[in-house]
Amino acid sequence: MFVVLLTYTAPLEEVDYALPDYAKWLEKHFAAGEFLAAGRRDSREGCVILTRSMSRAKLEAILCVNPFVLGHLATFEIIEFAATRTAPELHRLNEAMAQLA
Template sequence: MYVVLVNYTAPLEEIDYVLPDHVAWLTRQYEQHHFLASGRRNPRVGGVIVARPMARGKLDAILATDPFALQHLARYEVIEFSATRTAPELHRLNEALTH
Protein backbone atom coordinates (compact mmCIF):
# COMPACT_ATOMS: atom_id res chain seq x y z
CA MET A 1 0.00 0.00 0.00
CA TYR A 2 1.10 3.57 -0.48
CA VAL A 3 0.94 6.97 1.11
CA VAL A 4 1.16 9.69 -1.53
CA LEU A 5 2.11 13.19 -0.45
CA VAL A 6 0.82 15.73 -2.95
CA ASN A 7 2.84 18.95 -2.88
CA TYR A 8 1.40 21.99 -4.65
CA THR A 9 3.81 23.79 -6.95
CA ALA A 10 1.42 26.57 -7.95
CA PRO A 11 -0.49 29.31 -6.09
CA LEU A 12 -3.72 28.26 -4.36
CA GLU A 13 -5.74 30.33 -6.84
CA GLU A 14 -4.59 28.00 -9.63
CA ILE A 15 -5.17 24.93 -7.43
CA ASP A 16 -8.72 26.06 -6.62
CA TYR A 17 -9.49 26.60 -10.31
CA VAL A 18 -8.62 22.94 -11.09
CA LEU A 19 -9.98 21.51 -7.82
CA PRO A 20 -13.38 20.38 -9.22
CA ASP A 21 -11.57 18.31 -11.88
CA HIS A 22 -9.24 16.86 -9.24
CA VAL A 23 -12.23 15.90 -7.04
CA ALA A 24 -13.89 14.17 -10.02
CA TRP A 25 -10.62 12.31 -10.64
CA LEU A 26 -10.50 11.23 -6.98
CA THR A 27 -14.09 9.98 -7.23
CA ARG A 28 -13.15 7.78 -10.19
CA GLN A 29 -10.19 6.34 -8.27
CA TYR A 30 -12.45 5.42 -5.34
CA GLU A 31 -14.99 3.88 -7.72
CA GLN A 32 -12.20 1.76 -9.21
CA HIS A 33 -11.07 0.76 -5.68
CA HIS A 34 -7.60 2.28 -6.06
CA PHE A 35 -7.73 4.68 -3.10
CA LEU A 36 -8.60 4.15 0.57
CA ALA A 37 -8.42 7.72 1.92
CA SER A 38 -7.50 11.22 0.83
CA GLY A 39 -7.61 14.78 2.09
CA ARG A 40 -5.95 18.16 2.40
CA ARG A 41 -2.79 18.75 4.35
CA ASN A 42 -2.75 21.37 7.10
CA PRO A 43 -1.41 23.90 6.39
CA ARG A 44 -2.81 23.76 2.86
CA VAL A 45 0.36 22.94 0.93
CA GLY A 46 -1.01 19.82 -0.76
CA GLY A 47 -2.82 16.64 0.04
CA VAL A 48 -2.42 13.04 1.13
CA ILE A 49 -3.70 9.93 -0.60
CA VAL A 50 -3.65 6.41 0.82
CA ALA A 51 -3.66 3.94 -2.08
CA ARG A 52 -4.32 0.22 -2.03
CA PRO A 53 -1.53 -2.24 -2.80
CA MET A 54 -0.81 -2.38 -6.55
CA ALA A 55 2.20 -2.39 -8.83
CA ARG A 56 4.14 0.84 -8.44
CA GLY A 57 3.97 1.47 -12.19
CA LYS A 58 0.17 1.29 -12.07
CA LEU A 59 0.06 3.85 -9.26
CA ASP A 60 2.44 6.13 -11.15
CA ALA A 61 0.19 5.87 -14.22
CA ILE A 62 -2.88 6.72 -12.14
CA LEU A 63 -1.18 9.73 -10.55
CA ALA A 64 -0.10 10.96 -13.98
CA THR A 65 -3.79 11.35 -14.90
CA ASP A 66 -4.55 13.69 -11.98
CA PRO A 67 -5.52 17.12 -13.34
CA PHE A 68 -2.98 18.62 -10.93
CA ALA A 69 -0.26 16.55 -12.61
CA LEU A 70 -1.55 17.20 -16.13
CA GLN A 71 -1.40 20.95 -15.52
CA HIS A 72 1.92 20.79 -13.63
CA LEU A 73 0.38 22.16 -10.41
CA ALA A 74 1.72 19.50 -8.03
CA ARG A 75 4.44 16.93 -7.51
CA TYR A 76 4.01 13.59 -5.78
CA GLU A 77 6.07 11.81 -3.16
CA VAL A 78 5.14 8.13 -3.00
CA ILE A 79 5.89 6.11 0.13
CA GLU A 80 5.34 2.35 -0.04
CA PHE A 81 4.67 0.42 3.14
CA SER A 82 3.24 -2.88 4.33
CA ALA A 83 0.50 -2.59 6.93
CA THR A 84 1.26 -5.24 9.54
CA ARG A 85 -1.08 -3.87 12.21
CA THR A 86 -4.30 -1.93 12.02
CA ALA A 87 -6.94 -0.59 14.36
CA PRO A 88 -9.93 -2.89 14.81
CA GLU A 89 -11.95 -0.68 12.44
CA LEU A 90 -9.48 -1.55 9.68
CA HIS A 91 -9.25 -5.27 10.43
CA ARG A 92 -10.96 -6.16 7.16
CA LEU A 93 -8.35 -4.19 5.24
CA ASN A 94 -5.52 -5.84 7.15
CA GLU A 95 -6.96 -9.29 6.39
CA ALA A 96 -7.15 -8.45 2.69
CA LEU A 97 -3.50 -7.37 2.69
CA THR A 98 -2.24 -10.59 4.26
CA HIS A 99 -4.03 -13.00 1.92
Protein backbone atom coordinates in the same frame (compact mmCIF):
# COMPACT_ATOMS: atom_id res chain seq x y z
CA MET B 1 -0.18 -0.02 0.36
CA PHE B 2 0.97 3.44 -0.53
CA VAL B 3 0.84 6.92 0.89
CA VAL B 4 0.99 9.58 -1.80
CA LEU B 5 2.03 13.10 -0.85
CA LEU B 6 1.02 15.78 -3.33
CA THR B 7 2.82 19.09 -2.97
CA TYR B 8 1.46 22.16 -4.71
CA THR B 9 3.91 23.96 -6.99
CA ALA B 10 1.51 26.68 -8.16
CA PRO B 11 -0.42 29.46 -6.41
CA LEU B 12 -3.51 28.30 -4.51
CA GLU B 13 -5.77 30.26 -6.87
CA GLU B 14 -4.64 28.00 -9.73
CA VAL B 15 -4.99 24.89 -7.56
CA ASP B 16 -8.52 25.94 -6.53
CA TYR B 17 -9.49 26.38 -10.18
CA ALA B 18 -8.51 22.74 -10.87
CA LEU B 19 -10.31 21.33 -7.78
CA PRO B 20 -13.50 20.22 -9.60
CA ASP B 21 -11.47 18.12 -12.06
CA TYR B 22 -9.36 16.76 -9.22
CA ALA B 23 -12.52 15.78 -7.29
CA LYS B 24 -13.81 13.86 -10.34
CA TRP B 25 -10.44 12.11 -10.69
CA LEU B 26 -10.50 11.13 -7.01
CA GLU B 27 -14.08 9.84 -7.27
CA LYS B 28 -13.15 7.63 -10.22
CA HIS B 29 -10.37 5.96 -8.23
CA PHE B 30 -12.44 5.61 -5.06
CA ALA B 31 -15.20 3.96 -7.14
CA ALA B 32 -12.60 1.59 -8.62
CA GLY B 33 -11.54 0.63 -5.08
CA GLU B 34 -8.00 1.90 -5.57
CA PHE B 35 -8.04 4.74 -3.03
CA LEU B 36 -8.89 4.34 0.67
CA ALA B 37 -8.61 7.92 1.93
CA ALA B 38 -7.71 11.36 0.64
CA GLY B 39 -7.62 14.88 1.97
CA ARG B 40 -5.85 18.20 2.21
CA ARG B 41 -2.76 18.59 4.27
CA ASP B 42 -3.53 20.98 7.14
CA SER B 43 -0.93 23.43 5.93
CA ARG B 44 -2.74 23.65 2.57
CA GLU B 45 0.54 22.83 0.86
CA GLY B 46 -0.88 19.76 -0.82
CA CYS B 47 -2.88 16.57 -0.38
CA VAL B 48 -2.44 13.04 0.96
CA ILE B 49 -3.86 9.88 -0.62
CA LEU B 50 -3.85 6.42 0.97
CA THR B 51 -4.15 3.61 -1.58
CA ARG B 52 -4.78 -0.09 -1.60
CA SER B 53 -1.99 -2.43 -2.62
CA MET B 54 -1.27 -2.37 -6.36
CA SER B 55 1.83 -2.32 -8.49
CA ARG B 56 3.90 0.81 -8.25
CA ALA B 57 3.73 1.14 -12.05
CA LYS B 58 -0.08 1.15 -11.94
CA LEU B 59 -0.09 3.80 -9.21
CA GLU B 60 2.37 5.97 -11.13
CA ALA B 61 0.15 5.71 -14.22
CA ILE B 62 -2.87 6.79 -12.14
CA LEU B 63 -0.97 9.71 -10.61
CA CYS B 64 0.39 10.95 -13.93
CA VAL B 65 -3.15 11.78 -15.09
CA ASN B 66 -4.01 13.59 -11.86
CA PRO B 67 -5.30 17.03 -12.98
CA PHE B 68 -2.90 18.76 -10.59
CA VAL B 69 0.04 16.90 -12.11
CA LEU B 70 -1.16 17.33 -15.70
CA GLY B 71 -1.56 21.05 -15.09
CA HIS B 72 1.89 21.34 -13.49
CA LEU B 73 0.22 22.46 -10.27
CA ALA B 74 1.68 19.75 -8.03
CA THR B 75 4.31 17.05 -7.75
CA PHE B 76 3.91 13.75 -5.96
CA GLU B 77 5.95 11.48 -3.71
CA ILE B 78 5.05 7.81 -3.30
CA ILE B 79 5.75 6.07 -0.01
CA GLU B 80 5.25 2.30 -0.09
CA PHE B 81 4.65 0.41 3.13
CA ALA B 82 3.41 -2.94 4.34
CA ALA B 83 0.96 -2.42 7.17
CA THR B 84 1.72 -5.10 9.72
CA ARG B 85 -0.70 -3.77 12.30
CA THR B 86 -4.04 -2.02 11.90
CA ALA B 87 -7.02 -1.04 13.99
CA PRO B 88 -9.69 -3.78 13.99
CA GLU B 89 -11.98 -1.78 11.70
CA LEU B 90 -9.23 -1.71 9.05
CA HIS B 91 -8.37 -5.42 9.08
CA ARG B 92 -10.49 -6.21 6.04
CA LEU B 93 -8.81 -3.39 4.11
CA ASN B 94 -5.34 -4.60 4.92
CA GLU B 95 -4.42 -7.49 2.63
CA ALA B 96 -1.40 -8.42 4.74
CA MET B 97 -3.48 -8.73 7.92
CA ALA B 98 -6.20 -10.66 6.06
CA GLN B 99 -3.64 -13.33 5.11
CA LEU B 100 -2.69 -13.75 8.77
CA ALA B 101 -6.29 -14.18 9.92
